[in-house]
Amino acid sequence: MLDKKGSVLTYVSSGCVKTTEGELPSRLKLILDNLQEVIMQYHPDQVAIEQVFVNINPKSTLLLGQARGAAICAAVLHNLECAEYTALQIKQAVVGNGHAKKEQVQEMVMRILSLTSSPSADAADALACAICHAHGGLGLGKISTAGYRMKRGRLV
């Protein structure tokens, strides 16, 4: 989670929700409850979520969809707007290169938020998504759209 004052971004918190092995409904409840706790603790004004890839096997895609659905539900239950960005947009916004590696994303997240240690790769991804959103989804400067497809003003 970030705080934005003018053009200054400040780190607030970050983390991962890890679900146990149990049945799907209780795992989704864990995601929902954990994210609702975070929302009630920090009262964010806006939420950003990464648009996921679907080039994995169908079972994983379905599972990922359900988990993502639960995460979005936590946001909409608190009437929070929920913006979506592709990995390409996020990397472009944070690193300046839509095909940047995980380590580069972690490095830039550390620099932008003046962190003294590197967040985990998953937490860095989430923070990068928030940074992308804080910069209007269009990065730290101009974004090249050459070679990308645009839909409703968004890179797809």
Place this chain on the structure above:
Amino acid sequence: MLDKKGSVLTYVSSGCVKTTEGELPSRLKLILDNLQEVIMQYHPDQVAIEQVFVNINPKSTLLLGQARGAAICAAVLHNLECAEYTALQIKQAVVGNGHAKKEQVQEMVMRILSLTSSPSADAADALACAICHAHGGLGLGKISTAGYRMKRGRLV
């Protein structure tokens, strides 16, 4: 929705939530809000949901997963247990044939619940899932497990 008294099942209500064309978060919110309304109106004790197929394209699978995730969230938000059944189990329980056609499911749902008119195919599927659950997930009589794979006591 069904009411079960002893071995007698009574129809309570059924319906479909149709989402509009908008952005994903608002569509998931519609599912969540509608199902929460139904839950608050009828106060069910248990929820059953169909395990979905994933042999469609990845984008549809992801979308279906997110919608299903929102539906399960509505149940778990009210601390309702949420049982899952495959289409095979449901058809086996209601029609006695795991590969029954949609029309046969509609016909049997009408008979079992003494309905005077046929519910829509989607509503019939949901009622069939509830009937399957009401009968302990194991159908109206004995269920043949020959040729099916069992996992934790469930057909998969």
